[in-house]
Amino acid sequence: MRPFGTTIFSEMSALAARTGAVNLGQGFPDTDGPAEMLAAAAEALAGGANQYPPLPGIPVLRHAITAHEQRFWGLTRDPDSEVVVTAGATEAIAAAILALCEPGDEVVCFEPYYDSYAASITLAGAIRRPVTLRPGPSGRYEFDEAELRAAFGGRTRLVLLNTPHNPTGKVFTRAELDLIAELCREHDTYAVTDEVYEHLVFESEHVPLASLPGMRERTLRISSAGKTFSCTGWKVGWATGPAPLVSAVQRVKQFLTFVNAGPLQPAVAVALGLPDAYFTGFTAGLRERRDRLVSGLTDAGLAVLPSEGTYFVTADIRPLGGTDGIEFCRELPDRCGVVAVPTQVFYDHQDAGRHLIRFAFCKRLDVIDEAVSRLKKLT
Numbered sequence: 001m002r003p004f005g006t007t008i009f010s011e012m013s014a015l016a017a018r019t020g021a022v023n024l025g026q027g028f029p030d031t032d033g034p035a036e037m038l039a040a041a042a043e044a045l046a047g048g049a050n051q052y053p054p055l056p057g058i059p060v061l062r063h064a065i066t067a068h069e070q071r072f073w074g075l076t077r078d079p080d081s082e083v084v085v086t087a088g089a090t091e092a093i094a095a096a097i098l099a100l101c102e103p104g105d106e107v108v109c110f111e112p113y114y115d116s117y118a119a120s121i122t123l124a125g126a127i128r129r130p131v132t133l134r135p136g137p138s139g140r141y142e143f144d145e146a147e148l149r150a151a152f153g154g155r156t157r158l159v160l161l162n163t164p165h166n167p168t169g170k171v172f173t174r175a176e177l178d179l180i181a182e183l184c185r186e187h188d189t190y191a192v193t194d195e196v197y198e199h200l201v202f203e204s205e206h207v208p209l210a211s212l213p214g215m216r217e218r219t220l221r222i223s224s225a226g227k228t229f230s231c232t233g234w235k236v237g238w239a240t241g242p243a244p245l246v247s248a249v250q251r252v253k254q255f256l257t258f259v260n261a262g263p264l265q266p267a268v269a270v271a272l273g274l275p276d277a278y279f280t281g282f283t284a285g286l287r288e289r290r291d292r293l294v295s296g297l298t299d300a301g302l303a304v305l306p307s308e309g310t311y312f313v314t315a316d317i318r319p320l321g322g323t324d325g326i327e328f329c330r331e332l333p334d335r336c337g338v339v340a341v342p343t344q345v346f347y348d349h350q351d352a353g354r355h356l357i358r359f360a361f362c363k364r365l366d367v368i369d370e371a372v373s374r375l376k377k378l379t
């Protein structure tokens with residue numbers, strides 16, 4: 001693990017704290033989630049729900065997870081054998097990879113990738129086979145079909161897919177997912193999907209890979225309360241899938257954390273059961289923030305790439321004379337009092353992302369407006 005130093009988020013958040021810059025680096029909301037959820041957590045905490053919950057999670061939460069999957073994505077699961085609650089999506093991802101991979105197995109993933117992926121793949125002794133997402137003619141991030149086909153081979157154990165995708169804001173289309181599914185079936189591999197932004201798609205639609213033909217039986221679908229309910233500090237996540245895969249994840253999870261977040265589990269069950277209006281309002285709120293930040297970044301002279309979902313938007317720094325995102329982000333607080341993160345640190349092929357930086361818009365509108373007014377100093 002020696003190559004895995006401190007994350008870029010720690011460096012950039014420390015920079016924000018030291019300089020008083022507006023922190024659009026790390027992706028955490030600056031407002032609280034639904035009041036019903038917070039009240040349920042307080043009630044559980046005061047009501048004695050403070051000991052170890054059952055290993056797979058409390059029944060009321062497992063039922064809420066399956067009901068939510070049915071309501072939004074039409075997936076039907078058994079809450080007793082096809083769901084496991086985890087310490088955030090992060091633990092579910094780590095446990096899934098540790099459970100499914102033997103040393104030397106290969107994991108196909110798309111770069112830039114979420115920073116825990118490389119670490120979890122390394123912990124399992126597995127090897128990552130990154131396929132690069134690059135802005136195409138329309139600005140949308142795309143992958144090359146031949147490159148994806150070439151990434152699959154005899155040692156491929158699983159494909160690790162994040163859609164909607166952090167850090168690019170890409171939402172994989174049905175056609176792209178069809179190709180990924182075809183390759184999984186052809187090479188008889190598993191899929192592990194990270195869908196923590198399932199409710200943050202601004203234009204198109206979110207399609208779970210598990211809903212495509214032949215994929216349900218080979219897919220572990222992972223999500224989490226953190227992003228959807230603005231409670232990233234709670235670390236309540238889950239994995240759903242066929243019973244043998246869920247049981248394998250549970251066996252690993254048992255020795256990572258055993259269980260977590262006892263009094264928060266009933267509260268997340270309440271949140272998952274909120275009416276559709278919560279979810280549509282949440283998406284609309286983030287869409288407005290995205291639009292506000294995108295127009296500010298464009299006015300500041302950056303070449304903004306389309307953000308179709310998530311908390312994030314990426315931009316090309318070359319129109320402002322920048323060539324290296326790390327250097328650009330280190331200087332940004334002094335130049336204009338704003339913090340962003342370079343995305344090149346999320347690539348194995350760093351050249352592909354050298355000129356790209358990421359901004360988070362999961363912030364109050366007044367915070368975004370302040371950042372936008374400071375960014376004007378760049379031009």
Ligand SMILES: *Cc1c(COP(=O)(O)O)cnc(C)c1O
Pocket residue numbers: 087088089090091114162165166194196223224225226227232235236237
């Ligand atoms: C935030 C995030 C996670 C981590 O989720 P937790 O529930 O906080 O562990 C995983 N994947 C992606 C893509 C994320 O952005």
